[in-house]
Amino acid sequence: MRNRPRRPLAATVVATGVVAAGAAVVGAPEWFGLAGQRPFLWTVPFRVPVGVGLAGLAAVTGLTGVRWRRALPAATVLAVAAAGSLGATAARGVSAGDLPVARAGDVTFLAANVLMARADPDAVARLAVDGAADAVSLPESTQPYADDVAARIEARTGTGVQVFYRRDREGGYGTALLVSQRLGEYRATGELTDGLKAVVTAEPVSGDGPVLAAAHTAAPVPQLVGDWTLEVRAVADWCARTPGALLAGDLNATLDHPGLHLRGSCVDAGEQTGTGARGTWPAKYPAVVGATIDHSLADGNRWRAVGSRVAALPGSDHRALLARWRPVDRT
Structure with missing residues (x-):
């Protein structure tokens, strides 16, 4: 055979x-x-x-x-x-998420890329107020736009809002960090400014609020891939080495990108609360097929995410992200 x-x-x-x-x-x-x-x-x-x-x-x-x-x-x-x-x-998790009722000591951080100051400022203010945000990160903002949003929040809540702003290295737009006086008085620290696109860091002068950062890294377009690699890593490293830190913004990366392979105690709110794969960009497509590139990060030794919510942001190509952080020593 x-x-x-x-x-x-x-x-x-x-x-x-x-x-x-x-x-x-x-x-x-x-x-x-x-x-x-x-x-x-x-x-x-x-x-x-x-x-x-x-x-x-x-x-x-x-x-x-x-x-x-x-x-x-x-x-x-x-x-x-x-x-x-x-x-x-x-x-x-691809859920839109939800926020539990805030407790004493919680800090809520809103990240909203406002698309070259085109997003509806009243919508941003409403998101901040309705979500009881203590801090707001506004990538692609201008100083007047950030001041406008802060004034709208103040008018609705009766609580003062500090505004910190840094222009992008390219010019016209930048990133703003808004901090409610509920957290106390803050001052800019100037960290993460050397060569990065636009990152604003601030620390408390009074009160017991956390160290904060609003971030916007370079986009991974062909001519900026090198910058993108360095900037995403720098932001994640800042989170890992800064005790008690909270950070939010458009990081132009997902948790699968090597720059956002979080190290040390740094944790991601979406991953902890079930919105970690809900697309935040581009907003014109269903969130389930989008890229999750807007994040809220924290020092996991001090904070745990108890809720997050991805929300529509009229006038922007991004969705907004609200994250509620609770001190780890509180149940």
């Missing part, structure tokens, strides 16, 4: 291996240290579209293969990769 030719089996094994490697790299580039490299740094924020694409490719491969049995291994590999990508999203 003659042996059956092994060439088709060998070809199937090789083809399946190639498909498996490709699917793994596309579906989870962070496993291979590629999430910060082109082109994967641009695809890793969009896990749901990638997962759906892999699932569709699995279906096409399985259903249209010339020989179904030979196509089945590759289709299975693609389906597993799709499930992994979608599963990672589900694990972080």
Whole structure:
């Protein structure tokens, strides 16, 4: 009896291996240290579209293969990769979230990229007031815009608001940090200003409020990938080394990017409270398929997130993020 030719089996094994490697790299580039490299740094924020694409490719491969049995291994590999990508999203949470009732000692931080001061300032103020925000981070703001939002908050609450502002190195716009007098009096510290796009840091002069930062890092566009890599890492490192820190803003990165592989005690509010994969950009698409690039971070030795909420922000291409932080020594 003659042996059956092994060439088709060998070809199937090789083809399946190639498909498996490709699917793994596309579906989870962070496993291979590629999430910060082109082109994967641009695809890793969009896990749901990638997962759906892999699932569709699995279906096409399985259903249209010339020989179904030979196509089945590759289709299975693609389906597993799709499930992994979608599963990672589900694990972080795609809920819009909610905020529990604030308790004494809680600090609520609002991050709202206002798109070159085009977002409705009254809507920003309403988000801050309705969410009982103690601090507000306004990337892509101007000084007059930040002052306007602060005045609207003061008019609604009767509580003073300090405004700290730093222009982007490119010019026209910058980042503002608004701090309610409920936290006491603050002063700017000037940390994270050397070479970074626009980060405002402030510490309490009176009262027992936390060290605060409002941040906006460079976007990972081709000409700024180097700056983006350094700036995202610098912001995450500041969170890790600053006792009691709270930070919020548009970090232009997801937790899968190497810069936001949080180290030390630094924690992410969305990841802790189930909104960690809710897309904050671009706002014109459903949140479930968007990129989660707006964050609220904290020193986890001092703070734990007890709630977060992703909310619409009229006039902006971002959604806003509210995070409520509670001291870890309080139940």
